[in-house]
Amino acid sequence: MESMNRKEAGRIGIADVAAKAGVSHATVSRVMNGNFTVDQKIAARVRSAADELRYHPSPVGRSLARGKTETIGILVPDLANPSFQALLKSVSNTAARDGYRVLIADSSETPSEESILAGEARRRGDGVVLCAPRMGRGELEELAPSLQPMVLINRTTADGAPSLSIDYRQGIQELAEHLYGLGHRKIAFLAGPDSSASNAHRVRGLEEFCSRHPDVQLTTVPGGSSFDAGHRAAGDVLGLDITAVLAFNDLVAMGLLSSIHEHGAQVPGELSVAGFDDIPFAAYTTPSLTTAAVPIHEVGEQAWLWLRDLIQGVPAERRQPSKAIFKPQLQIRGSTGPAPHRPTDAPVAATGTNSPE
């Protein structure tokens, strides 16, 4: 019955607390921000008024006044991909420790949407993590200046924005060498999205591998980045005269595996399969998947630490170097084995149950 004259609007604001405690908004603000120039008595009064009213400062008002939101954006090509999920979790948890929240932007593998999404994500927060953007090089270069503070993952720009990369080039070579050591000479690469920069790195790595081993015969098959892409590509792969497949990533390898299974072919007996990333389930497929483990958790953690330095304006010399390359680690499991020596050059599928009739 006391204050029917107050602005009846829903949210209770700093003014209400000030009134209730009999001080000015300024003082309430000071108390809420732990400014110790306020008398203990008054501070206590303000605090009790605040939580009697269940007052919480509006983040928007605060953001405007302070010029920062304590939020960052993260752009991923596909939120359904375990690798990006893991990265998201890692970035989110690490940033949370510093009181930052993460806003997600999922481009769903649509490169044309990326630059708009990236811009919005950036402006809504204090910085942005661009994870494996699919956009073209030119577009990225042009966009980069307007996006910083920004950390790139699996891409680089000329303007030297911090960039964390996985060494897919070396990783895939190690996988290839592993296959080579098992006697495989006819190998297929089930490629990722054309727009993926990391796919290009894998291709480069394989070229190096091939030039080192002229006796290897490598076939590249268009694939994709998803389980389904791997599943769909099985037909093409089985029609080839090969003894092993390197898939773009674990997801693709698993899709391939499951389809190969349906076709009745034996892994690794007739065909060896390797993935990339070492997602959580890779160890539990049948057979378990040989792959190259990417330390995705560390990548996410580093991404935040660097972004934080940028946001806080840490002077360049005290900052970490602006590039880091993480080495994948070979995980040899059950899906790869010795190359079968087939008397004929017949494609794998011919030995399977479902002949392509």
Next chain:
Amino acid sequence: MESMNRKEAGRIGIADVAAKAGVSHATVSRVMNGNFTVDQKIAARVRSAADELRYHPSPVGRSLARGKTETIGILVPDLANPSFQALLKSVSNTAARDGYRVLIADSSETPSEESILAGEARRRGDGVVLCAPRMGRGELEELAPSLQPMVLINRTTADGAPSLSIDYRQGIQELAEHLYGLGHRKIAFLAGPDSSASNAHRVRGLEEFCSRHPDVQLTTVPGGSSFDAGHRAAGDVLGLDITAVLAFNDLVAMGLLSSIHEHGAQVPGELSVAGFDDIPFAAYTTPSLTTAAVPIHEVGEQAWLWLRDLIQGVPAERRQPSKAIFKPQLQIRGSTGPAPHRPTDAPVAATGTNSPE
């Protein structure tokens, strides 16, 4: 050389555009918001000034003025869990269609953090989705009023906040009936986190199942919600005199499966295993996992649609009903089979390679 007197601060704001176009901020604002009371000539001039300067309105300023952020929060117990990842993707993508962004809050299965996280997530946006909160009933009831607009998933409150639930009670009964039909009479339930409400629903369902089938002997084993939890629990489970296990969810089932494998026991020959959720990989374990499929994509979509109605203040009568229950669908796959009739009551492990010596 023309405007060295301008505030040299980094960001360019509405004032700069106004100056450049020779109009007031008000007009710029009108143009940027597609208000057609502005003369074509002027509008064009403003627009070109705006994109020459690469001007983008500050979301923070805009949010303050408009009283809404076009952002929602989502609280999940564990971002590493495929079910919550799928929900996140679904909510995020659906909300994105309406121009809303999603802020994530991951409590990492720490119930005590939830209420703070929920509050912050809520205040940073226009609404919040609470996904399977682990907090106690009392805490939730108390928090609820301060959180709306809010949509709950797998929980309900007395104050009638919209709530989407999976009918775990029925789902687990169907799974149990399936096992019963296969001749299983001694069954174990590998339970989820105590704090999980959906776990309680499963327990209830199983009680009903048991009272319908007095000949069934059900043992409950403490577990958890993760792959590791399932893996760890294998020892306990294998020591039991049972022929089938119902796991809290697919993740737990998969962990269990992999450990059972290591112990050398046969699934489903010696022991049948069923999961819950039908996460993407459930179909590709060995053997493939019998489970109850949860339409998680639809849940996420509905969650946003309801939240949107709440945010936009759609009158209660034009709104959807405030509760929805989604029925899981039985997916019978390879991990469940006929109950073995063992001559003795010896526990499963005794037949395995690693006896618990």
Next chain:
DNA sequence: ACGATTTGGGAAAGCGTTTTCTCACTGTAG
């Protein structure tokens, strides 16, 4: 006991928009 410091807290100026007022001007009708 009186000026010189400190201390504490109110008033007010931002922060970057949107939006309501208000008013000058244009064109039309009487």
Next chain:
DNA sequence: CTACAGTGAGAAAACGCTTTCCCAAATCGT
């Protein structure tokens, strides 16, 4: 030719905070 809608755009008031400025009271030194 005057009066009156109707238009279009500027001035200014929010929005909810933080923070600088500044002044009054309290504390100190001598």
